[in-house]
Amino acid sequence: MIYRILPLILLFLMSFAPKATNTTKTETDPKLLASNNAVTLSAKIEMIYSSLDANNFSLPQLTCFQKALQGFYALKEKGLIEKDIITVIDFSLSSTKKRLWVIDLVSNKVLYNSVVSHGMKSGGEFANSFSNEMNSNKSSLGFYTTGETYQGKHGLSLKLDGQERGINCNARARAVVVHGAGYANPSILRTQGYLGRSQGCPAIPEGLKNEIIQTIKGKSCLFIYHPSRAYDITTKLVSQS
Structure with a gap:
């Protein structure tokens, strides 16, 4: 220790x-x-x-973590973040991998590490195409703040507010939310070889949705990473690679 x-x-x-x-x-x-x-x-x-206390989980890549913390501190300074909790999603990784981390920055401990779905038009096993457009069925990169919970067709769900103009600012209008889904359960990997895909939402396993959503709701930071040059050029929250 x-x-x-x-x-x-x-x-x-x-x-x-x-x-x-x-x-x-x-x-x-x-x-x-x-x-x-x-x-x-x-x-x-x-x-x-x-x-970081990995808590018997893997850790996100350092490059991904660095960008996540840069944006977290920028949003914190603007008063947009109220919880010292950050959710990091690394879409450079295969959907067969546990590429979502929920990290408590007070205890400096990884709380959850899970698989997570990307949008059906973003790619198959790997996500490689992203959009902020309505009805694109693609994931959007960048920084979000978590909003309120509600009961939807997937049960308990969590609204997201994109904090980057032109990158993910249409998230709420597109109904891009955190929710559980059967197609995001790890068991599906055995039948089709990669995780099921959403309409753009970061969908998580049904068995973890309640715990994760209750932990990150209410003005925490969520960051979706990919080493996209287009994102690096457009973002105002992190330094360029």
């Missing part, structure tokens, strides 16, 4: 480091300040990642 705790202790001590009294070019140049802030945030995120 000590190797998980030490990075957090170091990060805490760094926050109390004395500030230089002399003003230097680095302290006054906006470009250098921005660069230094980015380096500091990157170091903070790597420390958090290195100290």
Whole structure:
């Protein structure tokens, strides 16, 4: 456990480091300040990642986690996030893999790790095409905040609000929500070789839907990742690759 705790202790001590009294070019140049802030945030995120308690699950890829935390902090600063819980979905992975993580950033612990469906028009085993358009039946990348729950055709479901204009801002209008579905149950992998697909919703196994939805509802952050150059160019919440 000590190797998980030490990075957090170091990060805490760094926050109390004395500030230089002399003003230097680095302290006054906006470009250098921005660069230094980015380096500091990157170091903070790597420390958090290195100290994550996997809870006997796998961990998301570091690149995916870095982007997720960048956006989380940006949304937190805007007052759009109220819970220190983040849901990370990595659509660069096969739908046969557990590519959804729910992480408690207070305890620094992975709470859930599950398979998750992508949109039927986004691809078969792998998701490779994304859209913000109505009736596209595709998944949308980027950052969302979780909204309210409701009872729909899939039972307990969770509304999502896309926070990136042109990328996922039509999520609520498209009824892109978190819900459970039979086609998202891992057992389907044995019959067709890949997870069933949705109309654009991140659908999860029915056996986990109640626990996950109750955990992440009410202004937590959900991030759907893919190493898409188009996303990197368009997003305002994370730095470009």
